C-alpha cells in the first residue's frame with residue numbers, strides 16, 4: 040500500500056451500506072479516482088463535513104494494487120458555498136461535475152490530469168463568481184470538452200485545413216469534430232457515399248463558428264465582450280450539445296435539471 | 308449458494324434491499340433458519356402490513372397509518388409555521404427536538420442533478436400550493452446542510468420569495484460535543500456567522 044497525498048475535487052458521492060460512501064474525485068496526479076471513505080457518514084472526526092459534492096480537498100489516499108483506493112484523511116480547502124446558494128450556478132456546476140466524472144481519464148499520464156484538474160478548479164471558481172447566463176453555460180460546456188481533449192476545429196476545414204468562406208450553413212461532422220469545406224464535400228460526393236456520415240452532422244453558419252472560436256480565446260472572464268445574436272446562440276447551443284452527446288455517448292442526467300433551471304430563470 | 312430453493316429465494320429477495328450484498332443476505336437467511344418460527348412469522352407479517360397499512364399523509368406527505376396524520380390533525384399546532392424536510396426520518400428528528408410546534412412538509416428527497424433528481428421529483432408544487440392557500444407566516448427549511456440540501460432550500464426559497472412569507476434556514480455550525488480544532492474552516496466560519504447573544 041502507498042499513502043498518496045494530493046488535492047482533489049469531489050465530483051460525486053454514493054452512499055454504500057450504513058456508514059460508508061464511495062467518493063469520485065478528480066486529482067491532479069491520479070486523474071479520476073473512485074475512493075472508499077469508510078465510516079464517512081458516522082465519523083465527524085475523520086471527515087468533518089468534507090466529502091460533499093464540489094468540495095475542494097486535500098486528501099490522503101491509500102492506493103493498493105488491484106484493490107479499491109481508500110481515503111485515509113480529508114481536509115476541506117474550499118466548499119463553494121456560492122454555488123449551492125444559487126440554483127442556476129448549482130445546475131451548471133453539476134453538469135460540469137457529471138461530465139468530468141464520466142469523461143476524465145483514470146491515471147495521470149504526462150501532465151494531462153494536472154491540466155484537467157487546474158481547469159476544473161478554475162471553472163468551479165468562475166461558476167461561483169461570474170453571472171451564470173446562457174453564454175457562460177455554453178462556453179463552460181465547450182471549454183470542458185476542450186479540456187477533455189475534445190477540441191472541435193472552429194476556424195478551418197477539418198479535412199484539408201483550408202480557411203472557410205461563404206454565407207451558407209456548413210455541415211459540422213460530429214465524429215471528425217469540424218466542418219468540411221465545399222471542395223472536400225464535393226470530393227467525398229465524387230467518391231460516392233457521404234450518406235453514412237450525414238446522420239452525424241449539424242448545420243452551422245460561419246458566424247457561429249467564429250463566435251465560438253472568439254469566445255474560447257477570450258476566456259470566461261472576458262465573455263461579456265463577445266456578442267452573439269439569438270440565431271448564433273441557438274445554433275451554437277445545438278452544435279455543442281450534440282457534439283457532447285456524440286462523444287459522451289449518452290445524455291447527461293444533470294442536463295435535464297440545467298434546462299429546467301434556465302427555463303424557469305427566464306420566466307418573469 | 309447451495310441449499311433449498313426457498314433459501315435461494317430469500318437470499319435473492321434480500322439482495323434487492325439497499326446495502327445488502329450476497330454475504331449479508333446469506334447470513335440473514337441462515338439466521339432466520341435457526342431462529343424460532345415466531346420470529347419469521349412476525350417478520351413476514353410486519354413486511355406485508357408495512358405496505359398495506361402505511362399511507363402518505365395528504366397534509367404533510369409524511370408516511371403514516373392515517374391521513375391526515377396525528378401531527379396534521381393536532382389542532383394545538385401552529386398553522387402559520389411550516390418546517391420543510393427532505394425525508395420522513397428528518398421530520399422525526401425535528402419532532403424529537405421538541406422545539407417545533409408548527410406543521411411539516413416532507414419533500415421526498417433533495418435536488419440531485421447527478422442522480423437525475425429534479426424539482427419534478429419533489430413535492431415542491433404541493434408546498435407552493437400550501438403557501439399560496441394562505442395563513443402561512445414562515446417557512447423554515449430544515450433540509451440537510453450538504454450541497455444538495457442547501458441547493459434545494461435555495462431553489463424553493465427563490466420560488467416562494469414572491470409570496471411574501473418569511474423564509475428561514477436552520478442554523479448550521481459546530482455540533483454539540485464537537486471540537487473546534489477538528490472542525491473545517493467553513494463550519495467554524497458559519498458558527499461565527501450564526502452566533503447568538505449570551506443573555
Ligand SMILES: [Zn+2]
Pocket residue numbers: 196197198199200201219220221222223224
Ligand atoms: Zn476541406
Ligand SMILES: [Zn+2]
Pocket residue numbers: 364365366367368369375376377378379380
Ligand atoms: Zn401530516
